Amino acid sequence: MKFFQVKSVEETFNLIREQIQPITETIKIPLYDALHYVLAEDLVALENVPDFRRSTVDGYAVKASETFGVTESLPGFLHLVGEVQMGKVPSSSLQSGEAMYVPTGGMLPEGSNAVVMIEHCEDMSGLLNIFRQVAPGENVISVGEDMEKGHILLEKGTKLRSQELGALASQGIIEVSVYRKPVIGYLSSGDEIVPIEAAKLSLGEVRDMNGMTIGALVKGWGFTFQYGGIVQDSREEFEQRAKELLAKVDCLIVSGGSSVGTKDYSVEVIQSLGEPGVFVHGVAIKPGKPTILSSAGNKPVIGLPGHPASAVIIFHLFGKAILEQLNGLPYEERRLTFAKVTKNIPSSPGRTDYVRVRLFNENNEWHAEPIFGKSGLISTLVKSEGMVEIAARSEGVQKGELVPVIIFQ
Ligand SMILES: Nc1nc2c(c(=O)[nH]1)N[C@H]1C(S)=C(S)[C@@H](COP(=O)(O)OP(=O)(O)OC[C@H]3O[C@@H](n4cnc5c(N)ncnc54)[C@H](O)[C@@H]3O)O[C@H]1N2
Numbered sequence: 001m002k003f004f005q006v007k008s009v010e011e012t013f014n015l016i017r018e019q020i021q022p023i024t025e026t027i028k029i030p031l032y033d034a035l036h037y038v039l040a041e042d043l044v045a046l047e048n049v050p051d052f053r054r055s056t057v058d059g060y061a062v063k064a065s066e067t068f069g070v071t072e073s074l075p076g077f078l079h080l081v082g083e084v085q086m087g088k089v090p091s092s093s094l095q096s097g098e099a100m101y102v103p104t105g106g107m108l109p110e111g112s113n114a115v116v117m118i119e120h121c122e123d124m125s126g127l128l129n130i131f132r133q134v135a136p137g138e139n140v141i142s143v144g145e146d147m148e149k150g151h152i153l154l155e156k157g158t159k160l161r162s163q164e165l166g167a168l169a170s171q172g173i174i175e176v177s178v179y180r181k182p183v184i185g186y187l188s189s190g191d192e193i194v195p196i197e198a199a200k201l202s203l204g205e206v207r208d209m210n211g212m213t214i215g216a217l218v219k220g221w222g223f224t225f226q227y228g229g230i231v232q233d234s235r236e237e238f239e240q241r242a243k244e245l246l247a248k249v250d251c252l253i254v255s256g257g258s259s260v261g262t263k264d265y266s267v268e269v270i271q272s273l274g275e276p277g278v279f280v281h282g283v284a285i286k287p288g289k290p291t292i293l294s295s296a297g298n299k300p301v302i303g304l305p306g307h308p309a310s311a312v313i314i315f316h317l318f319g320k321a322i323l324e325q326l327n328g329l330p331y332e333e334r335r336l337t338f339a340k341v342t343k344n345i346p347s348s349p350g351r352t353d354y355v356r357v358r359l360f361n362e363n364n365e366w367h368a369e370p371i372f373g374k375s376g377l378i379s380t381l382v383k384s385e386g387m388v389e390i391a392a393r394s395e396g397v398q399k400g401e402l403v404p405v406i407i408f409q
């Protein structure tokens, strides 16, 4: 009889941290192409941003002290001495008793230290009535407030999102050194699996859903996906195709054949791919118990359970952790939101359950409605936005409890 030597979810994450070595090869790429890459160097700010004091509003540059104590009923008066042009240095500096019009983003004249919004002023033919006082620095971005010259702007190991690219663009940094992106190979296994292009199925056949879902996740997370097709339940063919594909990629995923059935060859094939080999076969988790994780000559190999919903859930949890670590990012689950569960969710202690949930907002509160259903049913995922983790020590969560939800994205 065959049994799984199951690991807990926590043990599995710890083993991933221990076993998966990041790719250290770096490349230089244009900033335009750098979205989702991980920085391979510390980047220092080359310039102050902004390099001049800017107004954050349309208003009047003033000396703040000259507005102290003014109110709606007791306005202050200043002489209006012209206008700052966008993108230009003000033509004069501000003297006592003066105000100068400055547009949002315009440069403050020398001698001013705050801006009063136009809504709080009235221009009476060159005499400006001011109805509200401002503090020094109010409505002003100071020199280097956004980024300070010489300071670390972004650390090595930072994943470049739109905001990091924007920060680099502001500095005129148009090329960056990043870690090469891993290429992820994928094989579906099973005699019953046929290409999605099959116009008509013979009874007993199913189209390759997992190749599509896993490919979409890999690409969505910013990695390169190489679909290797479908292999029959033949030990020799499976091993040969897996070896060929592994040689061309940085990480291999196989789906199906992960369990303990007579034709479930995944674990043997994965073990044959190289040392140190399988470090997890079986996790105390539902769904996805038969998950296989391995390292073959420094390349991670993931054996996903064949059931379509299990494959997606396991790939969200462990697959994402492995790919991120391979790409030089210490893994941390960040795609969380909190929601109140709409029904009791019972769970068996001793294993971590991941329950699919639909999220909706009612009366300004987020709710998570459990979508129960077998792990073979992709429709349960189509109805879901995320999943709730029920810890191994817990017997479930009660209706109305606020729980963290891992978002599918
Ligand atoms: N005796 C036991 N049987 C099973 C156990 C167990 O512990 N003892 N675990 C069950 C669990 S839980 C899961 S999950 C499955 C996983 O099995 P496999 O990884 O070996 O997957 P297959 O048997 O190949 O397929 C399962 C199911 O999924 C369909 N499938 C597979 N690949 C695809 C694909 N690419 N696209 C669409 N559908 C796919 C396949 O046709 C099967 O219906 O094992 C249980 N059994």
Ligand code: MOO
Binding pocket: 285, 286, 287, 288, 289, 290, 305, 307, 310, 311, 375, 376
């Ligand atoms: O662990 Mo399986 O994925 O429940 O069907």
